[in-house]
Amino acid sequence: MGKKLLTEHFGVQGIQQLQVYKQHGGYASLEKALKKTPDEIVNEVMTSGLRGRGGAGFPTGRKWSFIDKKSGKPRYLVCNADESEPGTFKDRYLMEVNPHLLIEGMIISSFALGAHLSYIYIRGELLYVYHILEKAIAEAYEAGYLGKNILGTGYDLELYCHPGGGAYICGEETALIESLEGKRGNPRIKPPFPAISGLYNNPTVVNNVESIATVPAIIAMGGEEYAKIGIGHSKGTKLISACGHIKKPGIYEIELGLPVEEFIYSDEYCGGIRGGRKLKAVVAGGSSVPILPAELILKTEKGEPRLMSYESLSDGGFTSGTMLGSGGFIVMDETTSIVKNLFNFTRFYHHESCGQCSPCREGTAWMEKILHRILHGHGTLKDVDLLWTLQKNIDGKTICPLGDAAAWPVASAIRHFRSEFEDFVQHPEKHLDVKHYFNQIEKKELA
Amino acid sequence: MPKVTIDGKTIEVPQGTTILQAARMIGAEVTPPAMCYYTSLKTSGGYCRTCIVKVSKMSEANPNPIPKPVASCRTNVEEGMEVLNYTSPEIVEARKGVVEFLLANHPLDCPICDQAGECHLQDLSYDHGSDDTRYEFERRKFKKIDLGPFIQLHMTRCILCYRCVKVADQLTDERVHGVLNRGEVSEISTYITKAIENDFSGNMIDVCPVGALTDKTFRFKSRVWFTNPVSAHRDCKKCCGKVTLWYKGDEVLRVTGRKDKWGEVEEFICNECRFEKKQTLDWEIEGPTAIDRHSVISANHYEKIVEPSLFKLNDIKPFED
Ligand SMILES: Cc1cc2nc3c(=O)[nH]c(=O)nc-3n(C[C@H](O)[C@H](O)[C@H](O)COP(=O)(O)O)c2cc1C
Ligand code: SF4
Ligand code: SF4
Ligand code: FES
Numbered sequence: 001m002g003k004k005l006l007t008e009h010f011g012v013q014g015i016q017q018l019q020v021y022k023q024h025g026g027y028a029s030l031e032k033a034l035k036k037t038p039d040e041i042v043n044e045v046m047t048s049g050l051r052g053r054g055g056a057g058f059p060t061g062r063k064w065s066f067i068d069k070k071s072g073k074p075r076y077l078v079c080n081a082d083e084s085e086p087g088t089f090k091d092r093y094l095m096e097v098n099p100h101l102l103i104e105g106m107i108i109s110s111f112a113l114g115a116h117l118s119y120i121y122i123r124g125e126l127l128y129v130y131h132i133l134e135k136a137i138a139e140a141y142e143a144g145y146l147g148k149n150i151l152g153t154g155y156d157l158e159l160y161c162h163p164g165g166g167a168y169i170c171g172e173e174t175a176l177i178e179s180l181e182g183k184r185g186n187p188r189i190k191p192p193f194p195a196i197s198g199l200y201n202n203p204t205v206v207n208n209v210e211s212i213a214t215v216p217a218i219i220a221m222g223g224e225e226y227a228k229i230g231i232g233h234s235k236g237t238k239l240i241s242a243c244g245h246i247k248k249p250g251i252y253e254i255e256l257g258l259p260v261e262e263f264i265y266s267d268e269y270c271g272g273i274r275g276g277r278k279l280k281a282v283v284a285g286g287s288s289v290p291i292l293p294a295e296l297i298l299k300t301e302k303g304e305p306r307l308m309s310y311e312s313l314s315d316g317g318f319t320s321g322t323m324l325g326s327g328g329f330i331v332m333d334e335t336t337s338i339v340k341n342l343f344n345f346t347r348f349y350h351h352e353s354c355g356q357c358s359p360c361r362e363g364t365a366w367m368e369k370i371l372h373r374i375l376h377g378h379g380t381l382k383d384v385d386l387l388w389t390l391q392k393n394i395d396g397k398t399i400c401p402l403g404d405a406a407a408w409p410v411a412s413a414i415r416h417f418r419s420e421f422e423d424f425v426q427h428p429e430k431h432l433d434v435k436h437y438f439n440q441i442e443k444k445e446l447a
Numbered sequence: 448m449p450k451v452t453i454d455g456k457t458i459e460v461p462q463g464t465t466i467l468q469a470a471r472m473i474g475a476e477v478t479p480p481a482m483c484y485y486t487s488l489k490t491s492g493g494y495c496r497t498c499i500v501k502v503s504k505m506s507e508a509n510p511n512p513i514p515k516p517v518a519s520c521r522t523n524v525e526e527g528m529e530v531l532n533y534t535s536p537e538i539v540e541a542r543k544g545v546v547e548f549l550l551a552n553h554p555l556d557c558p559i560c561d562q563a564g565e566c567h568l569q570d571l572s573y574d575h576g577s578d579d580t581r582y583e584f585e586r587r588k589f590k591k592i593d594l595g596p597f598i599q600l601h602m603t604r605c606i607l608c609y610r611c612v613k614v615a616d617q618l619t620d621e622r623v624h625g626v627l628n629r630g631e632v633s634e635i636s637t638y639i640t641k642a643i644e645n646d647f648s649g650n651m652i653d654v655c656p657v658g659a660l661t662d663k664t665f666r667f668k669s670r671v672w673f674t675n676p677v678s679a680h681r682d683c684k685k686c687c688g689k690v691t692l693w694y695k696g697d698e699v700l701r702v703t704g705r706k707d708k709w710g711e712v713e714e715f716i717c718n719e720c721r722f723e724k725k726q727t728l729d730w731e732i733e734g735p736t737a738i739d740r741h742s743v744i745s746a747n748h749y750e751k752i753v754e755p756s757l758f759k760l761n762d763i764k765p766f767e768d
Contacts, residue, residue: 362549397515
């Protein structure tokens with residue numbers, strides 16, 4: 001069994017209550033942290049090798065060290081709890097089951113950054129989790145962990161939970177900041193980066209829920225100890241939300257470096273493919289990352305076993321690799337239609353594009369229309385090539401990474417499953433929905 | 448002052464100059480097209496992506512290239528920076544892609560559009576686009592909307608450059624103009640189609656690169672290339688009073704701000720000058736306006752007045768935030 005730092009107390013009855021959380025060692029890290037200097041905490045996190053769990057995997061300690069402390073402007077910490085990526089549902093679970101872990105992490109991280117006002121920006125649809133957090137925050141205020149003069153140290157912190165309006169794009173950090181400011185959630189053009197000019201044009205750090213919730217564990221065990229877990233530049237444990245055609249979908253905390261094969265097939269984790277079917281493909285890090293066929297997800301192109309780590313999953317670049325991303329692990333068995341799945345993803349990105357920049361606004365809509373046409377049996381081979389050029393024309397040419405996130409699934413699906421697309425457009429009757437199919441037969445027979 | 452090299456041409460520019468501005472200082476031959484950036488509108492640019500270039504060397508201090516293309520209108524030059532625009536086949540190809548995206552949902556109704564002949568999207572597609580379209584789906588359509596007595600919005604043609612939104616934000620005092628919805632169905636709108644009543648609202652027409660915002664007092668009076676531009680001024684309490692009058696015969700058909708070589712208004716004008724002063728007597732005439740733009744608009748006006756090459760480049764100043 002791997003180490004459990006985040007999910008250790010998930011089974012404890014009433015862990016959502018401060019009292020119970022404390023009985024299990026809660027807020028001890030906070031007390032320990034408040035005895036250190038903020039810089040010591042930043043160093044601790046830097047030593048731990050923790051990388052952002054929101055998708056990009058940027059080292060958290062480094063991000064913290066960039067925050068502008070010289071200008072004397074107020075600094076903010078914003079927790080990104082907008083989790084809306086298809087296939088990713090780990091933050092929701094973490095906040096729902098153990099809200100105080102996040103709150104404790106928020107207080108320590110805010111203290112490290114010198115922030116006196118911090119926010120948790122939570123996805124609008126998760127209103128019930130918002131209420132759980134609100135309750136926990138109220139308890140923390142009551143206990144003197146929040147507010148003025150925290151635990152008599154002279155440190156003040158106000159923490160607010162703010163529900164979003166239900167837009168995936170508000171998970172992009174600058175769109176999130178705009179939204180938090182009460183504006184339309186459009187990503188900003190960078191630079192300037194939030195560390196210099198973020199919320200209300202002040203230095204701001206935006207971190208994922210899981211990144212922040214890991215901080216108490218790092219303080220408890222020390223950065224050096226934390227860095228012993230994992231492999232290479234992938235330190236510590238990571239929550240993986242596994243879904244799709246597996247026997248045991250759910251949230252798993254893994255030590256980074258776990259072989260993918262073990263994760264999919266062992267009874268401790270996914271338990272293998274449902275119904276004894278064969279594995280076809282995996283989207284390893286949330287819908288945005290490239291899809292990989294079974295042979296490439298289990299082994300790298302060089303034939304080495306693929307591991308659940310930042311480096312191993314991206315081994316081979318986009319030609320034969322993918323990304324750890326946010327940890328949304330979507331497993332597809334041999335019955336899955338890659339074309340239909342791609343349509344689903346593309347429809348999502350079309351729907352969620354903010355529409356600011358032309359390649360993403362027009363491109364996502366166009367790609368969806370082409371896939372829709374293919375799906376209804378009217379596609380041609382030219383459509384497959386057109387999809388390929390369109391994704392290329394979007395990739396890297398947009399304001400925010402949503403454009404890339406829309407392009408990569410298309411690119412990788414065609415890269416690895418081109419023959420399936422070609423078969424779909426040449427013999428649509430084989431792939432169409434049964435009802436649709438019978439309608440067509442009827443028409444043929446009538447004719 | 449940092450030195451930057453664009454397509455092999457080097458220039459020294461003030462700190463804080465963007466790549467686009469530096470390119471304009473060098474000359475049209477290295478300048479990328481810009482559909483959303485507008486020098487005098489703060490925070491404009493970055494949206495359309497037509498101005499993308501490749502930074503092959505970031506700076507003297509950091510000689511690495513920037514892996515992705517950057518929006519030249521929103522990227523400042525640094526000492527020793529090297530930029531590829533027309534000399535990068537990758538950029539030329541990528542820009543073709545951007546033009547295709549901008550045209551994907553455009554109605555291509557130039558024959559019945561007032562902007563035809565002075566439309567930046569027309570120029571853009573001639574210069575940087577492909578000959579035909581690969582878009583085979585129904586294009587989005589919107590109903591025409593009257594924004595008060597003078598301006599008509601025809602969203603169907605809009606390329607969502609946000610320039611008019613910036614005008615509304617920055618020139619008019621009460622913001623009633625913005626973007627509704629998101630993604631491909633975003634639309635420019637006024638709050639519950641509230642009429643825009645403001646002395647400077649007419650500038651939206653001038654900044655609009657396409658025929659989405661048009662002058663209701665001029666609509667369908669004439670094709671622009673049949674009108675003759677004349678520079679004129681008057682004493683105006685509200686604005687600079689420096690305009691271009693567009694004549695057909697003896698009649699002033701419309702009044703606009705004066706545009707520079709890059710199609711940007713030199714100084715914004717008020718609605719009184721634009722919509723209410725349409726008599727020659729209202730104005731001090733300065734003389735014919737030469738248009739240094741190889742668009743249809745510059746055809747047929749006058750026998751060559753000034754060779755475009757004798758034109759001095761505009762005095763471009765980096766803008767301060
Ligand atoms: C379209 C889009 C959506 C995103 N959604 C989320 C999200 O829901 N949660 C999240 O933590 N990060 C999300 N991100 C990444 C954030 O921009 C940011 O990188 C992250 O919150 C940084 O936190 P970390 O360093 O702790 O990972 C998204 C990025 C993009 C481009
Ligand atoms: S890439 Fe898409 S979501 Fe991001 S700013 Fe551009 S249009 Fe908006
Ligand atoms: S109406 Fe014109 S100025 Fe406004 S966003 Fe559309 S194209 Fe740009
Ligand atoms: S002009 Fe630079 S992005 Fe539009």
